[in-house]
Amino acid sequence: MSVTTASYVARRAAQKERVRILYRRALKDTLNWAVHRHLFYHDADALREKFEANRQVEDIELIDKMIAAGEASHDKWRHPDPYIVRRSSPDCGATSNETKSFYLWGRYAKPKSTTGAIIFLREEIHLDST
Structure with a gap:
């Protein structure tokens, strides 16, 4: 070759x-x-x-x-406001691009009960549109 x-x-x-x-x-x-x-x-x-x-x-x-x-x-010809599927948020099916917010996941809080369930804490941060 x-x-x-x-x-x-x-x-x-x-x-x-x-x-x-x-x-x-x-x-x-x-x-x-x-x-x-x-x-x-x-x-x-x-x-x-x-x-x-x-x-x-x-x-x-x-x-x-x-x-x-x-x-x-x-x-x-790209769409000016594309549809974004939020896969990490539990309410991803309810909203598409209505709010400019994102979620910080990853902080866990273990309850004192013996069930061993893990509770997800969510912080929502809204961005200013200005």
Whole structure:
């Protein structure tokens, strides 16, 4: 394997990784724009068709330009207020982006009873919007 072949294979692998990351980011961002799941499925299919249309391109320079254009387009059309799933908070299903707060978890208090239950203490810190 020559040096040029090795560099070609390495560059193609890096391009494939960038395309994969771009597709996943765009697919996750599609969830922010689609209000209902059936709308998401339609948008996800359209997104997949855009990526599949250019699957057979072999020119390395053209692929780099297409990836850069796709990343720029994704940054331009990114949702201004994405939906954030809070997985560490017990009330994650009730709120989405209503308050700008975050929770500090990790302080434990053991009750004096013999049940051995651990009580989670939660501190909620509200951030000023100013």
